[in-house]
Amino acid sequence: MSSTSVRPDVGRAVQAGSPVVPGGAPPVRRRGGPQGGWKQVAGYQAFLLPVVAVFVVLFLVPLAQTFYYSFTDFSGYSLDTEFVGLENYGRILTDPSMLAGLGFTIGFAVAQTAVITALAIPLAVALDRAFAGRSLVRSLVFFPAIPSIAVLGLVWTYILSPLGSGVLNQVIDALTGLGPFPFLSDPWMARGSVVLVAVWSQVGWHAVLYLAYLQSIPADYYEVATIDGASRPQQFRLITLPLLAPAITISTFLLMTNGLKVYDLPFTLTGGGPGYSTFTLTQSIITSGVAQGEYGRASALAVLFTLAVGAVSLSQLLWSRRIEGRIR
Amino acid sequence: MSASRTTRARIAYTGRSVVMLSLAALIAVPLYYVVVNTFKTQAEMSASPLALPSRLYLENYTSVFGTVPLAASFVNTLVVTVASVAVMLLVGAMAAYAMVVRSSRFNAVLGLCLLAAFVIPGQSTLIPLYRLLVDIGLIDTLTGLVLLYSAGAIFCYFLIQGYMRTLPFEIIEAARIDGAGPWQIFWRIVLPLVRPILVTVGVFQTMWVWNDFITPNVFLTSPANRTIVLQVYSAVGQFSTDWPSFMTLSVIALMPMVVFFVFTQRHIVSGLLGGAVKG
Numbered sequence: 001m002s003s004t005s006v007r008p009d010v011g012r013a014v015q016a017g018s019p020v021v022p023g024g025a026p027p028v029r030r031r032g033g034p035q036g037g038w039k040q041v042a043g044y045q046a047f048l049l050p051v052v053a054v055f056v057v058l059f060l061v062p063l064a065q066t067f068y069y070s071f072t073d074f075s076g077y078s079l080d081t082e083f084v085g086l087e088n089y090g091r092i093l094t095d096p097s098m099l100a101g102l103g104f105t106i107g108f109a110v111a112q113t114a115v116i117t118a119l120a121i122p123l124a125v126a127l128d129r130a131f132a133g134r135s136l137v138r139s140l141v142f143f144p145a146i147p148s149i150a151v152l153g154l155v156w157t158y159i160l161s162p163l164g165s166g167v168l169n170q171v172i173d174a175l176t177g178l179g180p181f182p183f184l185s186d187p188w189m190a191r192g193s194v195v196l197v198a199v200w201s202q203v204g205w206h207a208v209l210y211l212a213y214l215q216s217i218p219a220d221y222y223e224v225a226t227i228d229g230a231s232r233p234q235q236f237r238l239i240t241l242p243l244l245a246p247a248i249t250i251s252t253f254l255l256m257t258n259g260l261k262v263y264d265l266p267f268t269l270t271g272g273g274p275g276y277s278t279f280t281l282t283q284s285i286i287t288s289g290v291a292q293g294e295y296g297r298a299s300a301l302a303v304l305f306t307l308a309v310g311a312v313s314l315s316q317l318l319w320s321r322r323i324e325g326r327i328r
Numbered sequence: 329m330s331a332s333r334t335t336r337a338r339i340a341y342t343g344r345s346v347v348m349l350s351l352a353a354l355i356a357v358p359l360y361y362v363v364v365n366t367f368k369t370q371a372e373m374s375a376s377p378l379a380l381p382s383r384l385y386l387e388n389y390t391s392v393f394g395t396v397p398l399a400a401s402f403v404n405t406l407v408v409t410v411a412s413v414a415v416m417l418l419v420g421a422m423a424a425y426a427m428v429v430r431s432s433r434f435n436a437v438l439g440l441c442l443l444a445a446f447v448i449p450g451q452s453t454l455i456p457l458y459r460l461l462v463d464i465g466l467i468d469t470l471t472g473l474v475l476l477y478s479a480g481a482i483f484c485y486f487l488i489q490g491y492m493r494t495l496p497f498e499i500i501e502a503a504r505i506d507g508a509g510p511w512q513i514f515w516r517i518v519l520p521l522v523r524p525i526l527v528t529v530g531v532f533q534t535m536w537v538w539n540d541f542i543t544p545n546v547f548l549t550s551p552a553n554r555t556i557v558l559q560v561y562s563a564v565g566q567f568s569t570d571w572p573s574f575m576t577l578s579v580i581a582l583m584p585m586v587v588f589f590v591f592t593q594r595h596i597v598s599g600l601l602g603g604a605v606k607g
Binding site for chain 1 (some may be wrong): 341342344345347351352355356358359361362377378383405418419420422423425426427429430434435439444446447448449450451452453454456457458459460466475476478479481482485505509510511514518535537538540541542546557560561564572575578581582585586588589593596597602
């Protein structure tokens with residue numbers, strides 16, 4: 001259920017921060033609505049029924065249930081469910097698999113955000129300049145974000161196979177004579193491999209996002225700066241980077257929240273192993289909640305997870321806004 | 329002076345081209361590796377994994393189609409994707425229409441609720457939804473999946489209402505004066521006008537549903553219901569030693585998205601600009 005999430009505030013950031021807005025600013029006058037009797041009003045309000053149903057059935061009720069379960073010993077089968085207060089929360093903090101999941105999930109989110117941002121911005125700048133086969137290159141670097149990351153993760157298990165027959169090990173062996181490296185069976189290499197595949201699949205996508213913003217920067221700025229004697233690195237630091245601030249907000253925000261929600265890639269690439277070294281919070285919720293029927297504990301974890309995602313989203317957004325404000 | 333400058337520019341251009349093309353090649357190598365090995369025998373693959381195949385060997389394709397029920401999985405995925413995307417677009421567009429045309433305190437509160445629903449990760453409702461599907465007998469059914477994916481309507485709602493607000497309101501006004509009812513205005517006037525955003529949102533949601541792994545993996549159990557991504561995942565054990573067959577299976581599974589990408593790339597990139605970035 002990697003629920004879709006365009007943040008509305010992301011959309012707003014696009015509108016507020018960048019000239020690339022399809023359709024322009026919304027007209028101010030729009031409120032007030034049609035006059036007419038209650039019949040007509042009801043006719044329009046009826047259009048909201050499906051979305052209200054979706055909200056109540058798929059969001060409101062299950063979310064309330066998650067909160068409720070998290071304070072009980074509900075197992076799904078026994079009828080005598082009892083309140084246990086914060087016991088589930090306490091048990092999470094002493095469960096090594098859940099702590100491992102927490103550690104890896106946060107580490108992964110931070111690592112992918114940092115690495116992809118550091119690579120995508122220079123890549124976007126390069127993609128913006130003239131070179132042979134530019135549109136082909138743009139499509140190629142963008143492409144890995146399109147297919148299912150679960151299937152790509154499976155494919156990468158073969159590429160990274162610790163057996164001598166894994167193609168990456170073969171290449172390294174042919175070039176340097178070193179190896180074979182246990183990419184997926186050494187805890188730290190496995191963590192690094194998950195980040196590597198995540199970067200490979202998403203860096204082009206984020207570069208194209210940055211590229212869209214780069215292209216909206218007027219060329220005059222650079223011409224004037226060149227006349228004034230600013231070097232290329234200076235131009236990048238003083239023109240490009242500040243004007244990319246809204247794109248950085250969006251991109252890092254998405255990388256961070258999607259990083260926290262990660263499940264498919266580590267699950268298909270490493271299965272969470274070796275041990276619990278690439279175990280994710282989501283996998284933890286599914287394993288304990290669905291497979292083991294530990295609803296109470298899994299729900300408590302889900303509550304903590306929701307709060308964490310909310311807190312990270314909010315603080316990161318505020319932080320990025322402040323940076324943006326300072327640069328302006 | 330100017331001649332040397334053009335020479336320098338040409339050298340820089342060439343240099344950039346070489347660097348960028350090699351970078352693209354580096355990113356594409358894993359994909360090349362997968363595709364090229366589908367045309368090799370196991371022996372040839374382990375002998376020369378990165379070389380071009382020595383001859384056109386198609387046995388992997390025929391054997392994979394023979395051992396994995398791919399056609400059934402494709403049909404499952406297609407049915408789920410089409411139904412889900414249609415439902416979420418319709419629900420999202422209807423909600424956007426009502427919210428744009430009328431404003432009331434109720435609508436404002438509902439708008440805030442939908443905003444909050446955005447921030448909620450799927451993980452936090454997963455367990456109760458699992459119980460719900462068990463209770464209503466939709467666990468392990470494609471209908472159940474469509475029900476779960478209809479949550480995507482909220483994503484559609486936000487993008488569609490953003491676009492709808494840019495429409496000239498006078499059109500709706502005029503239609504109403506001419507005596508058109510709410511449903512007629514929606515179906516005949518508003519929907520055709522918002523088609524560009526429906527396409528963009530539809531493309532993003534199609535990619536999400538088609539590629540999704542977590543929902544089928546948690547909510548489906550019987551092999552007959554598997555979607556294509558789940559089918560590939562389930563077949564790993566079967567092909568753990570037969571790498572070329574597994575690569576072939578992956579290529580077949582990924583092919584529809586490749587074709588989809590070729591035809592919709594424009595919409596995907598324009599969606600990135602419009603803020604249609606999904607997670």
